[in-house]
Each structure stands twice: as C-alpha cells, then as structure tokens.
Amino acid sequence: MSTEKNRISRLKDRISELKNRRDALILAHNYQLGEVQDIADVVGDSLELSRIAAASEASVVVFCGVHFMAETAYILSPDKTVLLPNLGAGCPMADMITAAEVKRMRQDHPNAMVVAYVNTSAEVKAHSDVCCTSANAARLVANLDAEEIIFVPDQYLGSYVMAQTGKTMILSSGYCPTHARISGVHIAKLRKEYPEAVVIAHPECRPDAIELADEVLSTGGMCQYVKTAPARQIIVATEIGIIHRLQKENPNKVYLPVSEQAVCPNMKMITLDDIVRSLEDMAPEVTVPEDIRARAKLAVDRMLLG
Ligand code: 13P
Ligand code: SF4
Numbered sequence: 001m002s003t004e005k006n007r008i009s010r011l012k013d014r015i016s017e018l019k020n021r022r023d024a025l026i027l028a029h030n031y032q033l034g035e036v037q038d039i040a041d042v043v044g045d046s047l048e049l050s051r052i053a054a055a056s057e058a059s060v061v062v063f064c065g066v067h068f069m070a071e072t073a074y075i076l077s078p079d080k081t082v083l084l085p086n087l088g089a090g091c092p093m094a095d096m097i098t099a100a101e102v103k104r105m106r107q108d109h110p111n112a113m114v115v116a117y118v119n120t121s122a123e124v125k126a127h128s129d130v131c132c133t134s135a136n137a138a139r140l141v142a143n144l145d146a147e148e149i150i151f152v153p154d155q156y157l158g159s160y161v162m163a164q165t166g167k168t169m170i171l172s173s174g175y176c177p178t179h180a181r182i183s184g185v186h187i188a189k190l191r192k193e194y195p196e197a198v199v200i201a202h203p204e205c206r207p208d209a210i211e212l213a214d215e216v217l218s219t220g221g222m223c224q225y226v227k228t229a230p231a232r233q234i235i236v237a238t239e240i241g242i243i244h245r246l247q248k249e250n251p252n253k254v255y256l257p258v259s260e261q262a263v264c265p266n267m268k269m270i271t272l273d274d275i276v277r278s279l280e281d282m283a284p285e286v287t288v289p290e291d292i293r294a295r296a297k298l299a300v301d302r303m304l305l306g
Contacts (some may be wrong), residue, residue, distance in 0.1 A: 022279055023059045030241065053082075059081065060282070078287075085278035102114060129302070137157060152171075187258055197235045200234060239262050
C-alpha cells in the first residue's frame with residue numbers, strides 16, 4: 001500500500017473507533033471531498049440530511065457540510081452535540097442576507113410571508129415563516145396561501161421557483177458564487193460535443209444555464225435521477241464534488257462537468273484529520289441561543305412537513 005493509502009486507512013480506522021466511542025453519526029453533503037463521503041454514515045442533500053439528523057438517536061452528529069447545515073441539525077435536535085469539524089466552512093450565499101434585511105423587507109410588505117432558503121443563518125430563519133431547500137422549494141411555494149411572498153436569499157432559485165409556480169415573489173439579491181460560474185455558454189458547448197447526453201442542473205444556477213437543462217434537481221434529486229436515466233452521458237451543472245457519488249453509484253455512466261471551476265471551497269474544507277480531531281476533542285460545537293432556536297425551529301418544521 002502507498003504511504004497515502006496507508007495514512008487514509010489509519011484515519012478511517014481511528015474515525016470508526018471514535019465514532020463508536022462517542023455514539024456519533026457522521027453526515028456528509030454530496031459536495032464533500034470523496035474521502036469524507038466514503039467514511040460518512042449517510043451522504044445526501046440538505047433536506048435529506050436535516051431529516052436524518054432530526055430522526056437519529058445518536059448523541060453526537062458530525063456534520064460534514066457547511067455551517068448552516070450544522071446549525072439546522074442543532075435547531076432540530078438541541079439535545080445532541082452537533083460538531084462541524086472545520087468552523088471555517090461557511091456558505092457565502094447564506095451570508096448575503098441578514099435578519100435586519102428580512103425585517104426591512106417585511107416592513108415594506110407587511111402582508112407578505114417570508115420563505116427562507118435553508119442556506120441562511122439561524123437568525124434569518126427565526127425571522128422567516130417557512131424554510132425550503134432546493135428539493136422542495138417549488139412545491140412548498142405552490143402550496144403557500146399568501147397574498148405576497150418574500151423569498152431570500154437566492155435570486156436564481158427564487159426566479160426558478162417563480163417560473164415553476166407562476167407566482168410572483170419579492171426576491172433578495174443573493175446568489176451562490178460557485179453556481180454563478182456555470183453559464184449557458186458552457187452547457188451549449190458541451191451539448192454540441194455530446195448530443196446524446198442529458199443535462200442535469202441545480203436550481204442555484206443562473207437562468208441562462210437552467211434554460212438549457214433537461215432536468216433541474218437538488219443534489220439528492222440528481223443522484224436519484226441518474227440511477228434510472230437511460231442516457232449514458234451526463235452533463236453535470238453543479239458543484240463537481242457530486243461526481244464522486246454519481247460515479248460510485250453508477251460506474252457505467254460518463255460524467256461531464258460543465259465547469260471545472262464549479263468548486264465550492266467551503267465544501268472542501270473538512271478533511272479526515274479534522275473529523276478525527278473533532279471527535280477526539282468534541283469540538284468545534286455548533287449551537288444556537290435558545291430564543292432564536294425556538295423561533296427558527298417553527299420555520300424549519302414547516303419545511304419538513306411541506
Ligand atoms: P442541496 O440541498 O441540493 O444539497 O444543495 C445545497 C447547496 O448548498 C447547494 O449549493
Ligand atoms: Fe453555499 Fe454555494 Fe457552497 Fe452551496 S455551493 S454551500 S450555496 S456557496
């Protein structure tokens with residue numbers, strides 16, 4: 001075995017030993033490093049992982065994702081210890097909206113309901129009526145009985161939901177810097193080269209990219225879709241970390257990333273060493289002050305029901 005393989009194998013053994021000792025569940029988002037996905041108990045999208053974190057009986061949840069995901073797990077299960085192995089892993093899009101801005105938007109539209117993408121801080125969630133993820137945003141908005149709807153922070157997901165539901169919403173101006181690097185021009189070029197391929201795109205992509213997609217799906221939706229898709233070549237318009245899982249689950253298909261630049265640096269911060277350290281030290285822990293948590297939970301619970 002090479003030295004690198006030896007090192008990874010030692011880290012994996014240590015994680016498995018610590019995991020049992022701590023009664024921990026390791027969750028990894030579909031964009032995490034391949035070696036992190038490989039040691040996780042569950043790999044999934046934001047909605048799947050929050051459901052699993054809420055239902056699990058483990059006393060410790062190690063969240064290999066970004067900060068808002070760990071926060072959401074804590075909001076749902078404050079009796080658990082929620083660890084984020086690298087506290088630097090934030091979500092730039094979540095930082096594009098503050099609770100003060102949500103309050104201002106509410107003042108301008110007093111009859112509106114506020115729908116917050118789950119990619120938001122706990123404080124923003126606490127000032128919102130309902131949360132959504134990319135997996136359930138369109139369904140949730142379609143079923144909402146509201147005079148006006150404010151949608152934060154993702155302007156592109158918001159535009160996609162408006163097109164899907166025919167409802168007009170008041171949008172804030174946030175966006176995902178990683179998905180914004182994917183353009184319709186990239187997709188058109190690949191489509192020409194691979195006319196038999198299907199294009200799967202995440203709804204955080206810009207409208208010119210979404211327009212050229214065959215399927216617009218959450219990361220979990222992509223994994224499900226590819227399992228039964230008749231096409232052998234898949235053009236992937238999202239963060240390229242998902243290709244690790246797609247390849248592992250469907251090795252007979254060919255995956256064509258729309259852009260090699262579609263890498264979320266925050267999603268790549270957590271390493272196997274961080275996970276070992278985190279389980280050894282039981283840190284860094286993610287918590288939310290109780291008054292904010294209780295209010296944020298109402299919005300997250302409505303998301304899980306929707
Ligand atoms: P999913 O909910 O589709 O996993 O997306 C989360 C995310 O942060 C995408 O950038
Ligand atoms: Fe946030 Fe975009 Fe990274 Fe997802 S891919 S965590 S939305 S910055």
